[in-house]
Amino acid sequence: MTVTLVPYHQDERLPDSSFPLPGPDIIPVTRDLPEGDVWRRVAALFELVSAEVADQVAGGSRPRVVSGDCLTSEAVLAGVQRAGVDASIVWFDAHGDVHTVRSSTSGYIGGMPLRQILGADSGLLADPLGLRPLPEDRAVLVDARDLDPAEAEFLASSKVRRCGVDDVALPDGPLVLHIDVDVIDAGDLPGLKFPVGGGPSRDAVVESVRRIMATGRVAALDIACPWKLPEGDDNTVRARLLEDLLTA
Template sequence: MLCRSSERVEDAAAGTEALARELAMRHDVDARLIGSPSPMKVQRFEDDLRESRGCLLEAGGQVEDALAASRRPVLIAADCSVSVTTLPVVARYAPDVTVLWLDAHADFNTPETTVSGYLGGMCLAAACGLWDAGLGDVPSLDPTAVVTCGLRDVEGPESVLLETRGVTRITRPGLLADALRGRPVFVHLDLDILDPSIIPSPFPSPGGLSDAGLRTLLTELADSADLLGCEITGFHDPALVELIATAVDPLVAQ
C-alpha cells in the first residue's frame, strides 16, 4: 500500500515499495502496488480517517480479495492504521483466527484515552470494536483472539484496556511457537519490534529484537502455526531492504 494512512515519516512509501519488490523478487511473484504516495502530515485521527478513508478501505479490500480466493494475503504498508480494516476482514473469513500482534506498541488507545490523537496508536482498539472508526459495518475482531508479543511502550490506560478486554500478552518470544501450535494465525508485524539500533522508527523504543531474533521467532512460528497471512508495517528505509527482507521472509515463504 503506497497510499498514506497516518504515517509520520517523510517518503515512507519508498520503504514500503522497496520491501514489496524485494520479497516479490525472492518468491518469483509480482508485487501489486496500490495507491499513490502523499506528503507526510502530523494531524489528529479524525483528519486522517477522513483523508485516508479510501486507502484504509482498499487495504481491507485487498485482504478480503485474497482470502475469498483462498490465497494468503501479504500486505505491506507504511503504518499500522491499515489494521482498522484488515483485521476485522480476517476475523470474518476465519472466525477461529488468532491475530498475533508483533509490535513495540499496543495501539490500543481510544478517543477517550489517547494523548497524541494519533490514529496509528488506536488502530487495534478500533479493529476490536472499542471505538467506531466509521469505516463501514464490518464485524469487529474479538479482543480475546489477539495475542501480543514485543510490547515495550504501552500507556497506562492501554494496559487497563488490554487486561480488561482479555488480550493475551506473551513477554518471551520463545514461548510463541508452542502457545500458537496448530492454530490458524494471522500476523501483524510492525518492524518497530526490532531494536531502534537496527532500524529507525518514528516512535523508537529501546530493548527490541535483533534481526536474527526476529527471523528465529518467525521461523518457529511458521513451523508450528497455520499461517493464514500477514501484514508488515513500519519499514521506511530502502537502504535496509535486504536485511529486513531476510528477517521477515519466513512469513512469506509458505
C-alpha cells in the same frame, strides 16, 4: 510470491523507496483520497485493501501485505473476514496500540488499531470496513514494552494475552499475523520512527515468525514499516528484513 503494497503512512503517500521489497510480483494499492478528515480518507483507501485481501483469501492464497503503519491491519482483518475466515490476531509491536480516541494524549491514530479491532471507536474504521470486533481473548500482544499509562491500565484488566517472541501463546484456529517492525530492538534496526530499546533481536523476531507460519494457520501476514531511510543508508538492512519476514 505476491506482495500487496499499501505505500502510505495513514493518509500520507510514501515514496516507493520506503519499501525495498523482494521480487517483481507486487500489487500496489493506491487511489486519490477523498476530501475530509483522516478517518474518511484512510477508510476509502482501506476499502481497496480489504477487497484485495478478500479476493486473495477466497482464491486460496495467503495475502502478504506491507504498509507504512499499523492501521492497515484493520483492513487486512476485515478482508479475511469477508472471505469467510474467522481469524484471531497475533500482534508483534513494541507499543500497545490500544488507545481510544479519548484515552490518547497525543491524538496519534497509529496508536489505536488494536483497540479498534477489539471494538472501540467502531464508527471510525471498523463499521465502514465491515470489520467484526474480536473478543479480547482472541488477541495476542507480543513484546509490547512501551505503554502509556492508559494502555497499561487497559491491558491489566483485559483478556488480551501478552507474551514475548520466544514463547508466543497462539489462539486456536486461523490467524492474522501482524508485525510492526519496531518490535525489534532499536539497536538492531536503524531508522525507526518510534524506536524502543530493550526488545528482541532481529533474528529472534524472524525465527518467531517462522514458527508461527509453520503452523499452517496464518490466513494473512501484515507487516507495518514505520521507518525512515537514514541519510547515507542503502536500505540493505530493511530489504533483507522484509525478505526474511515475507518468506518465513
